Amino acid sequence: MALLEVRNLTKIFTVGSVFSRLRIRAVDEVSLTVQEGQIFTLAGESGCGKTTTARIILGFEYPTSGEIIYRGKPVQEFLRQKNWFREVQAVFQNPFETFNPLRKVESYFLEAAHNFDLAKNGKTAQDVIEEKLRAVGLSFPEIAGKYPSEFSGGQLQRASIARALLTNPSLLLADEPVSMVDASLRMSIVNLFRNLCDTLGVSVLYITHDLATAYYVSDRIAVMFRGNIVEEGPVEKVLGNPRHPYTRLLLESIPEPDPSKRREERVVVCEEREEYLRAGCKFAGRCPEVGEICVKEVPQNVLLNDVLVRCHKYASKKEV
Numbered sequence: 001m002a003l004l005e006v007r008n009l010t011k012i013f014t015v016g017s018v019f020s021r022l023r024i025r026a027v028d029e030v031s032l033t034v035q036e037g038q039i040f041t042l043a044g045e046s047g048c049g050k051t052t053t054a055r056i057i058l059g060f061e062y063p064t065s066g067e068i069i070y071r072g073k074p075v076q077e078f079l080r081q082k083n084w085f086r087e088v089q090a091v092f093q094n095p096f097e098t099f100n101p102l103r104k105v106e107s108y109f110l111e112a113a114h115n116f117d118l119a120k121n122g123k124t125a126q127d128v129i130e131e132k133l134r135a136v137g138l139s140f141p142e143i144a145g146k147y148p149s150e151f152s153g154g155q156l157q158r159a160s161i162a163r164a165l166l167t168n169p170s171l172l173l174a175d176e177p178v179s180m181v182d183a184s185l186r187m188s189i190v191n192l193f194r195n196l197c198d199t200l201g202v203s204v205l206y207i208t209h210d211l212a213t214a215y216y217v218s219d220r221i222a223v224m225f226r227g228n229i230v231e232e233g234p235v236e237k238v239l240g241n242p243r244h245p246y247t248r249l250l251l252e253s254i255p256e257p258d259p260s261k262r263r264e265e266r267v268v269v270c271e272e273r274e275e276y277l278r279a280g281c282k283f284a285g286r287c288p289e290v291g292e293i294c295v296k297e298v299p300q301n302v303l304l305n306d307v308l309v310r311c312h313k314y315a316s317k318k319e320v
């Protein structure tokens with residue numbers, strides 16, 4: 001049984017002024033499956049719907065339609081029983097926002113240990129905390145008495161991962177977890193996810209712009225463009241032999257991990273909106289291989305050698 005299944009997930013946001021309301025399908029019929037012990041990457045440029053997908057999975061946002069199935073059951077059951085946040089934990093982009101600058105980091109650990117009643121089977125809360133800190137390469141003495149500002153970005157992100165592990169979750173949802181971390185330390189954090197997945201069996205939904213780390217760490221990858229998954233499959237097949245013109249474009253362009261530059265990128269909302277509202281294939285305006293049909297009809301998914309591709313180019317192709 002799959003750990004997490006996202007089925008035909010759609011989220012429509014209404015944006016614009018009263019006089020020009022626009023309906024943006026920020027997430028458009030997205031389906032993906034994360035198996036136990038797997039790292040699944042959701043990749044794509046800024047504003048393609050990655051965070052919205054993550055927020056719906058976490059229960060922070062209601063979908064317009066579609067389902068989230070966890071271990072074969074609708075996620076609502078877990079949310080109702082209030083044990084969803086034991087099963088699924090989030091790791092966010094900026095660890096300095098995860099922790100309040102005026103609170104000691106250890107207090108988050110002690111509070112979680114208390115709230116989730118973690119000290120069981122003769123183990124003290126301190127033992128549990130130490131175990132999780134060790135899993136990420138830290139120890140209690142290293143965090144004791146310290147405020148967030150006394151950590152480096154990489155260290156604090158490790159601490160936030162340790163905190164996420166306290167409830168023994170089966171799934172970590174990591175939204176751009178290394179884009180604010182110093183470039184030289186990024187790989188060690190990404191490796192940590194692989195290590196946690198291999199040793200503790202924690203699955204990871206890894207959200208990123210960075211195809212290099214995605215290639216290195218993940219088992220499967222889904223490439224998103226303006227709300228749609230345009231290509232999905234085993235990472236070595238998708239990135240080793242990209243079929244969708246957008247995946248090729250992403251691989252050719254070096255992604256921009258610098259958050260200050262990314263904010264400038266976000267100002268180009270017009271193009272983003274235009275693409276979201278485009279009839280036919282949303283990528284048609286930028287596609288080097290655009291054909292007549294692309295601007296008229298929405299492409300369907302085609303399965304090619306274990307890889308799902310959403311592109312007219314392959315519509316008549318059989319599995320190869």
Ligand SMILES: Nc1ncnc2c1ncn2[C@@H]1O[C@H](COP(=O)(O)OP(=O)(O)OP(=O)(O)O)[C@@H](O)[C@H]1O
Binds near residue numbers: 014015024047053
């Ligand atoms: N609450 C909201 N109200 C209106 N529009 C929204 C809202 N949240 C997201 N959007 C829009 O939905 C689209 C997808 O946004 P989302 O944040 O999911 O993208 P993303 O892939 O995570 O981008 P980034 O890489 O910059 O984090 C964007 O056009 C965004 O402006």
Ligand SMILES: [Mg+2]
Binds near residue numbers: 050051052
């Ligand atoms: Mg995002």
